[in-house]
Every structure is written in C-alpha cells, then in structure tokens.
Amino acid sequence: MRKIGLYISVLLSILNYACTDLMEYSPYEGKVQEGSRSLNQTAIGKLQLQSSKTFKPFTFAIIGDSHTYYDDFIKQISVLNNLDSIDMVIHMGDITLSGIYREFLWYRDIIKPLKYPLITIIGNHDYLSNGEYMYRDMFGPTNFSFTYNNCLLVFFDDITWERNTKDPDFEWLKSTISATATYTHKFVFTHIPPWDEQFSHGNELYYNYLLAKNNVDYSIHGHIHRFYHDKHYADLYGNVNYLACGDSQDHEVVLVKVKENNIDVEVIHF
Amino acid sequence: MKTNRFLLLGLLILLYHPRLHAEDPVKGLRQKITEEKKIVLKNDTVTIKPYWFMPTQFKVQYAGSIGFVSFGAGYDFRNGYQPTLLYGFLDRNFGGSNITVHTISLKNRFKLTQNPILGCFTPIAGISVNWGITNNTFNRLPPHYPENYYFQNKIHLSPFWGGEFNFSVAQKNLGVYFEFSTLDAYLLEYFRTDFVKLNKIWSLGMGITLYLN
Numbered sequence A: 001m002r003k004i005g006l007y008i009s010v011l012l013s014i015l016n017y018a019c020t021d022l023m024e025y026s027p028y029e030g031k032v033q034e035g036s037r038s039l040n041q042t043a044i045g046k047l048q049l050q051s052s053k054t055f056k057p058f059t060f061a062i063i064g065d066s067h068t069y070y071d072d073f074i075k076q077i078s079v080l081n082n083l084d085s086i087d088m089v090i091h092m093g094d095i096t097l098s099g100i101y102r103e104f105l106w107y108r109d110i111i112k113p114l115k116y117p118l119i120t121i122i123g124n125h126d127y128l129s130n131g132e133y134m135y136r137d138m139f140g141p142t143n144f145s146f147t148y149n150n151c152l153l154v155f156f157d158d159i160t161w162e163r164n165t166k167d168p169d170f171e172w173l174k175s176t177i178s179a180t181a182t183y184t185h186k187f188v189f190t191h192i193p194p195w196d197e198q199f200s201h202g203n204e205l206y207y208n209y210l211l212a213k214n215n216v217d218y219s220i221h222g223h224i225h226r227f228y229h230d231k232h233y234a235d236l237y238g239n240v241n242y243l244a245c246g247d248s249q250d251h252e253v254v255l256v257k258v259k260e261n262n263i264d265v266e267v268i269h270f
Numbered sequence B: 001m002k003t004n005r006f007l008l009l010g011l012l013i014l015l016y017h018p019r020l021h022a023e024d025p026v027k028g029l030r031q032k033i034t035e036e037k038k039i040v041l042k043n044d045t046v047t048i049k050p051y052w053f054m055p056t057q058f059k060v061q062y063a064g065s066i067g068f069v070s071f072g073a074g075y076d077f078r079n080g081y082q083p084t085l086l087y088g089f090l091d092r093n094f095g096g097s098n099i100t101v102h103t104i105s106l107k108n109r110f111k112l113t114q115n116p117i118l119g120c121f122t123p124i125a126g127i128s129v130n131w132g133i134t135n136n137t138f139n140r141l142p143p144h145y146p147e148n149y150y151f152q153n154k155i156h157l158s159p160f161w162g163g164e165f166n167f168s169v170a171q172k173n174l175g176v177y178f179e180f181s182t183l184d185a186y187l188l189e190y191f192r193t194d195f196v197k198l199n200k201i202w203s204l205g206m207g208i209t210l211y212l213n
Helices: A002-018 A039-050 A070-082 A101-111 A131-138 A170-177 A201-213 B002-016 B025-034 B184-192
Strands: A058-063 A088-091 A118-120 A144-148 A151-156 A186-190 A218-221 A228-230 A241-244 A252-258 A263-269 B037-041 B044-048 B057-063 B069-074 B081-090 B101-111 B121-133 B155-169 B172-181 B203-211
Touching: A039 A118, A039 A144, A058 A070, A070 A101, A070 A252, A101 A131, A101 B184, A151 A170, A170 A186, A170 A201, B057 B081, B069 B101, B121 B172, B155 B184, B155 B203
Parallel strands: A058 A088, A088 A118, A151 A186, A186 A218, A218 A241
Antiparallel strands: A058 A252, A144 A151, A228 A241, A252 A263, B037 B044, B057 B069, B057 B203, B069 B081, B081 B101, B101 B121, B121 B155, B155 B172, B172 B203
16 A cells, blocks of 8 residues: 555656656746756856956857757857857857747757857846746856956846836946956947837937947847847947847857957858 | 655655545545435436536646646546646745746546556546746736737647556555646647757656546
C-alpha cells in the first residue's frame, strides 16, 4: 500500500532530476534553471577583465528581434562566430514571441555556442506573460550600464505599453549618462526607438533631449525589424546618431567599430 | 524544492494511508452517487439517480504545464470520453517559483482502447484547454494597444498523450497516469522551424485518478 506511494515519489524525484527540460510547471513560469542565471552579469564580468582604463578601439556586433526565427538566428550565431576581432555581441531585445517558458530555454540553447560575450536587453515581447520575471532571473536587471575601454555603454528599458503604460525610468537614465567622468564615447541601447508609437511625444522629445544634452554619440535600437542609420532628430534638436538593426530574418549582422575620433557602422549580409 | 518533494511524499502517503480510510468516506460517496430512487408517476415507475451530476472521478496531478500540483473532478462517459476540470497552482512554496500562477484546465481525455491492455494499462490522449491567471496575460488587449498588436495569451490549447495504469486497492479503483503534453505555441514552432524538434516540446505530468463508479 504505502509502497506504491513511495515508488511513485522516488520515480518522480528521479525524473525531476534526470530531465530538467521535461518538467514544466507552467508556460507562465518566471524562473530559469540553475546554471542559466545572470547571463548579462557574467558577460560583463568577462568584458571587465579585457577592458582597459584608457581608450582603445573596439568593435561590437548588434543583432536583434530573433523572436522565433530560430533557424535564421542559428545562422546569425555561426556568422558571428566566424568573425574575428569583435569584442562583444549585443542582442537588442525580443528574444521570444510570447514571453513563455520554453522560448527562453530555446534562446539559451541557441546562444550557447557563441564565443563572444553576449549582452541581451529586454524587448516588448519578452514582457508578455511572466517574461519580465524570466528575463530578470536569466539576465539580471532591465536597466544597467558598464564601462568598456573608457566608453560608457548604457542599457535602458524603454518598454511602455507592456508595463501598463508606465513611463521608462528617465531619472535613472539621466543620472547614468550625466556621470561626470570623461568618457571617450557614450552609447545608449534600448529596444524601442523613440519615434515608435509606444513613446508619447513628450517622452520622445525628452529622450532625445537627454541624450543630446549629455553628448551621447549613438542611440542603438531594435524593434523596427529593419536597418536604420541616421541623425533622426538633427533638424529638431541635437546631433545624436540613431542606429537600428533588422531582425534575424534579414540575414545581417551590424558591426559598430569604435575609434577615437569616429565610429564606423558596417553591415554584413549573409 | 526539497520541501516540495516532502510535501508531495506526505500527500501520497496520506492518500494511501489505510487508517485514514477507516470509515471509508469513498465508499459512502460512491454509494450516494450510484444510489437509485424509484418514483411512481401515475402508472409508471421511474428510476432516477438523485446525484447524477456528481463527478465520478477525482484527480491529483503533478506538473504537466498546469501548475506544480493540481486537483480536479470529472466524469466518465461510456464512449471513453473523460472530461475533467482541474485547478492548478504554482508559487514559491509549491514549485519554487518567483511568481504565482493559477491555472484552470479543462482536460478532454479519451481512452484509446475500450478495455485496458493486459487488464491494467489504458493508453490515453486528448486536448486540454488551459486558462492561465497571472501577470500580463489577457483575452482582450488593454485599450492602449492598437488593434491586433498581440494575439491573446491567456488561453492555450494543450494536446497530450500518455497512459494510465488501473488497479484496485482496498476496494477502491485507482489509476496512476502519466501524460506528455505540449502547447499550441510550442507545436507551432515545431512546424515552423527546424530547430524545435519533437523532443523539445513535451512536458511531463503525472497523477492519480480515483474512480467512484
């Protein structure tokens, strides 16, 4: 009698340990498995080791909006692995379609072979269901920044609608990019470009104003699913360069080559 | 996680503990359900079951995409259709999650053979309708979105297959079942991409059925 219950419990425990991906309590799960936590922090840790105190030219690659275009995304990762002399890869958000559990696990599986440190920012789709909690558990905070070769890289969560129309944390952005240290260049990475419909007009202009006032060189985005490179608000205010990369289906990788006096953008098609 | 396993073990022992069933409430319940009453209407005698609406089977399930643990009640129809309504729960104490998810699931289960194979094993298959209650899920988009910005994400269809071992213990008919279930969204990616293989979409659920009929 009691033995049956015991057998079942033992079997459950063995299965639970043996096949971690087989057990899914809910597609709305908000917690990843051991070993896939704080991936952004790990990548930043690696970058800090190779970063120098004074400016040194470096290159980063940007990709974005991989959603569930998994086959194209795998190709993108292998193209990145074949490139040499890039320092890091930045995924501009929307790593899932519905923010559900296995989509995060599949992303984790696909990025595993990438040999460069990868920073992932949150996209609007990643906020759906409990995606926000999955993101925080898997990658870390949604707003963060670090210094690399005396350049400031700021990663800013500007999702609005999926956070119930809560304004992005502009106070955090302001205090981060107005740091008094003399950086050679400043970059701000957000998923949604400010001219998108998720931004109110006030937020749009304020975002551009903050960046221009604090001498940010480049504002880099995903979300629009196509390549874009222009000084979007040049005739209105400031001189900030806006750059966006396409989605995984576009079969491209955007390289940003940071030099002392200028920044070159190169698009690799494959 | 460890406390959860102990809880589960405790639950199973409780369920099987013979002393718990000293007065056998199951037997009483079964009698009530199968009770028949005869009413004489003019010249006709009509036999009715006053408790015809009572569920005839009860389930406790572990995992299977509807929470850490779920409880449900359902019916057994003659053609092998067994609908069950389950409520599943997932939170910090039950499943070690950092968020709370309530799930209501209508499990439409079909027996694939009329009689159990070798007298004890019934292959099963079916489709569940899972309604998830947690953050950022919606049937209809909140008004600040443009139309059709997202597809609804509150209700998911979940096809499943598996089997049930049937046996009797202390005059109670029990079934121990396992199920491999997937989700409409996962199945779609299986068809749409080469990366998502069949082995990546199944989630295991296990449970016990108590039959009263």
